[in-house]
C-alpha cells in the first residue's frame with residue numbers, strides 16, 4: 001500500500017441498536033486488507049467505544065479511519081455537548097451515562113480508558129457546547 | 141475444545157452456531173460491555189446475562205469464540221439473525237454464570 005486508504009462513516013445519534021455498524025464494517029475492511037487479527041481487534045474495539053460514546057453522549061457524529069503503510073488512524077468527531085473535564089472523563093469508572101443505557105450494559109466508565117489501552121496514541125480535543133474530536137493511532 | 145463440543149458436553153442449548161468448530165481458549169464472565177471489551181481475550185467463551193443486540197457487536201469486535209447466555213436467558217429473532225450473519229456463536233445455559241464456568245472447566 002503506497003497511498004493511504006480512507007473509510008468514512010456517519011454515525012447516527014438516534015439509532016442506538018444499530019450503533020457499532022461502522023466498527024463492524026471497518027473490521028471487515030481491515031480483514032480484507034490482510035491486517036493482523038490482533039491489530040484489527042485493537043482498532044475495532046477502540047472505534048466501537050468511540051462510536052458508542054458519540055451515540056450516547058453526543059447525538060452522533062462522524063468517524064474516519066485512515067489506513068497508512070505504517071499506522072491506522074481513527075478520527076471521531078461530533079458536535080455534541082463536549083467534555084468539560086477530560087482528565088476526569090478518562091478515569092476508569094467515571095460515567096454520566098443515563099439509566100436507559102446502563103440497563104443495556106453501557107455506562108461502566110471504561111470506554112475512554114479502553115480506547116487509550118488499545119491504541120498507541122490518543123488525543124482528545126473538546127470544547128463545551130461545541131463538540132469533541134478524538135484522534136487515535138494504532139501502529140502497524 | 142470447540143464451541144460445539146462445549147455445547148454438547150455441558151448440555152447447553154445451541155441458539156445460533158454459525159462458527160461451531162471454532163476453538164475456545166479461556167473464558168470471561170461479565171455484563172458491563174466496556175469491561176468485556178477491556179478484559180475478555182480473543183477466543184474466550186463470554187458468559188453473560190445481557191441479551192440486547194449490542195452483545196453481538198461486542199462479541200464480534202472482541203473476537204470471542206462464543207457468547208454463553210447464563211440463567212436460561214433468551215434472545216429474540218432479530219438478535220439470532222444478526223449473530224448468524226456476523227458469524228457470532230450463541231449458546232444458552234440454564235445454570236447461573238459461575239456454575240456455567242465450572243461446567244466448562246470440568247471438561
Ligand SMILES: Nc1ncnc2c1ncn2[C@@H]1O[C@H](COP(=O)(O)OP(=O)(O)OP(=O)(O)O)[C@@H](O)[C@H]1O
Pocket residue numbers: 049053054056057058078080081082083089090094095096097105106107108109110111112113132174175
Ligand atoms: N463524545 C463525547 N461527548 C461528550 N461527552 C463524552 C463523549 N465521550 C465521553 N464523554 C463523557 O466521558 C464519560 C466517560 O466516557 P467513557 O466512554 O469512559 O464511559 P461511558 O461511556 O460513560 O461508559 P462505558 O464506555 O463504560 O459504557 C462519559 O460518561 C461522558 O460524560
Ligand SMILES: [Mg+2]
Pocket residue numbers: 049052053107110111112
Ligand atoms: Mg463509553
